[in-house]
Amino acid sequence: MEPIVVAKNLTKSYTKGLRALDNVSLTVNQGKVLVVMGPSGSGKSTLIRTFNGLETFDKGELSILGIKVDSTHDERKIQKIRRRVGMVFQQFNLFPHLSILENITLAPVHVQKRRQIEAEEYGMYLLSQMGIDSHAKKYPSQLSGGEQQRVAIARALALKPKLLLFDEPTSALDPERITEVLDAMRRLAEQGMTMIVVTHEIGFAKDVSDQVLFMDSGKVIEKSPPNIFFSNARHERSRKFLNQLDKH
Amino acid sequence: MNINQRIFLQFGICIIIFGLIGILINNLTINLVRTGLGFNFSWLFKPASFALAEHPLPYTSSDSYVWALFIGWLNSLKVIFSSLILATFLGTLIGFARTGKNSLLGLISAGYITIIRQTPLLLQLMFWYFVGFLGLKDNMFIQIKNIFNISNQGIEFSGLTFSSEFLALLLGLSIFTSAYIAEVIRGGILSVSRGQWEAFRSLGLSERQGLIRIVIPQALPAIIPGLTSQYLNLAKNSTLAIAVGYSDIYAINDTIINQTGRSIECFIILLVSFLILNLLITNTMEIINRLILKSRKYS
Numbered sequence: 001m002e003p004i005v006v007a008k009n010l011t012k013s014y015t016k017g018l019r020a021l022d023n024v025s026l027t028v029n030q031g032k033v034l035v036v037m038g039p040s041g042s043g044k045s046t047l048i049r050t051f052n053g054l055e056t057f058d059k060g061e062l063s064i065l066g067i068k069v070d071s072t073h074d075e076r077k078i079q080k081i082r083r084r085v086g087m088v089f090q091q092f093n094l095f096p097h098l099s100i101l102e103n104i105t106l107a108p109v110h111v112q113k114r115r116q117i118e119a120e121e122y123g124m125y126l127l128s129q130m131g132i133d134s135h136a137k138k139y140p141s142q143l144s145g146g147e148q149q150r151v152a153i154a155r156a157l158a159l160k161p162k163l164l165l166f167d168e169p170t171s172a173l174d175p176e177r178i179t180e181v182l183d184a185m186r187r188l189a190e191q192g193m194t195m196i197v198v199t200h201e202i203g204f205a206k207d208v209s210d211q212v213l214f215m216d217s218g219k220v221i222e223k224s225p226p227n228i229f230f231s232n233a234r235h236e237r238s239r240k241f242l243n244q245l246d247k248h
Numbered sequence: 249m250n251i252n253q254r255i256f257l258q259f260g261i262c263i264i265i266f267g268l269i270g271i272l273i274n275n276l277t278i279n280l281v282r283t284g285l286g287f288n289f290s291w292l293f294k295p296a297s298f299a300l301a302e303h304p305l306p307y308t309s310s311d312s313y314v315w316a317l318f319i320g321w322l323n324s325l326k327v328i329f330s331s332l333i334l335a336t337f338l339g340t341l342i343g344f345a346r347t348g349k350n351s352l353l354g355l356i357s358a359g360y361i362t363i364i365r366q367t368p369l370l371l372q373l374m375f376w377y378f379v380g381f382l383g384l385k386d387n388m389f390i391q392i393k394n395i396f397n398i399s400n401q402g403i404e405f406s407g408l409t410f411s412s413e414f415l416a417l418l419l420g421l422s423i424f425t426s427a428y429i430a431e432v433i434r435g436g437i438l439s440v441s442r443g444q445w446e447a448f449r450s451l452g453l454s455e456r457q458g459l460i461r462i463v464i465p466q467a468l469p470a471i472i473p474g475l476t477s478q479y480l481n482l483a484k485n486s487t488l489a490i491a492v493g494y495s496d497i498y499a500i501n502d503t504i505i506n507q508t509g510r511s512i513e514c515f516i517i518l519l520v521s522f523l524i525l526n527l528l529i530t531n532t533m534e535i536i537n538r539l540i541l542k543s544r545k546y547s
Contacts, residue, residue: 093443159451
């Protein structure tokens with residue numbers, strides 16, 4: 001079976017010779033959960049943003065769901081990928097002028113050209129899955145951070161994606177709101193969703209992930225299963241990072 | 249500063265302001281007495297005895313001054329509202345080109361904005377009038393089967409004629425204002441956070457769909473106030489019509505002052521005409537603004 005994500009030697013440089021991505025290679029198979037960790041500025045956000053074309057890269061090869069993109073950033077291929085890959089952002093990025101349900105039906109109606117009623121039915125189903133169907137008629141500013149992020153997950157699911165990307169989904173949340181979002185993500189993983197998650201949540205990574213990828217300065221330092229990474233990390237740099245995390 | 253000092257300072261400022269107003273009124277009375285004209289508006293109903301090249305309603309030189317002024321006001325309205333529409337159209341296009349992904353279009357529109365904003369409007373009007381229209385041949389510079397005809401007389405289009413004075417003013421005002429409107433539009437677009445762009449892009453929406461459904465609705469509240477002040481500027485700048493010989497309200501007032509010496513009355517007329525016009529523009533835009541804010545059900 002074709003893997004969902006195959007990246008080979010992805011490299012992205014900034015003008016001053018700094019490398020956001022330095023020869024990054026990885027594979028994510030169907031139904032697997034990859035957690036990406038690393039200090040800020042290590043390139044982890046840049047990496048997952050290349051997977052749906054929000055970022056370009058200079059060298060290397062990338063194949064998402066069998067669609068190959070290269071440094072030319074072919075818009076039509078990127079559009080094709082975006083229709084099958086969902087993304088959840090740190091700042092939720094809900095559309096403030098649209099109701100919760102409209103946020104969710106926007107892409108199905110205008111990208112997939114599905115019927116409004118059909119999109120709304122599926123949208124309500126997704127909202128009930130996230131436990132927030134009672135908020136469907138409200139606007140994003142009327143919801144708490146945790147609720148907004150669950151709406152964002154429902155919005156990403158509305159296109160029935162084959163891959164979900166999470167860019168620090170709980171970093172902007174109050175501690176007591178983090179659990180409700182992580183629980184929703186756990187359920188998705190149990191249902192067999194392929195996910196790539198940039199996060200600092202060790203508990204989530206330990207329980208849910210199949211692999212942990214540790215990055216620093218644009219390089220992949222280590223890629224290990226979570227039981228090895230958290231108990232006996234192979235690399236000195238990883239151990240140092242985990243020690244820092246533990247102190248908080 | 250304690251409260252006594254503050255009262256003293258404000259009292260002083262009031263005395264200065266009232267003093268200045270007093271001096272102005274005093275000068276005015278002295279001059280009115282010296283000219284022996286007095287202050288009245290009865291002369292408005294005497295024949296104007298000057299011709300107007302452009303009049304949307306019937307006008308002859310035997311008509312009254314007040315009719316001539318009304319014709320001038322109509323001429324002003326005609327050029328202001330047509331420039332307003334053209335400037336908004338051009339400005340929106342350029343504003344989007346400036347913020348868009350196409351770097352060549354972005355560069356061209358940045359150049360356009362720079363050149364237009366760094367040169368005086370008067371110069372631009374002169375350019376359109378003398379270089380643009382009077383530079384054309386006497387007749388039939390471009391003619392398509394008597395339907396469309398551009399010459400130094402202006403443009404003729406299936407029975408409708410637009411004088412070269414009107415067109416020079418229309419082009420000059422629209423292009424000048426469009427550069428400012430483009431910046432207002434750009435500011436509005438940039439006020440929408442990057443996250444919103446990333447969100448609609450990652451949902452597979454095209455740039456056009458994203459602009460229409462996500463960016464513009466959120467940018468409008470930031471655009472309307474800036475647009476209003478550009479419209480007010482356009483209305484006031486239209487008085488430069490006098491430079492290309494277009495008979496707007498200001499030019500006709502100027503002629504009347506020369507003929508009758510009634511400068512105080514004419515300035516009052518001018519002031520009231522522009523006040524009415526600009527209040528109309530401000531209030532229309534305020535209504536539009538309120539409708540937009542009302543349609544926003546979020547804070």
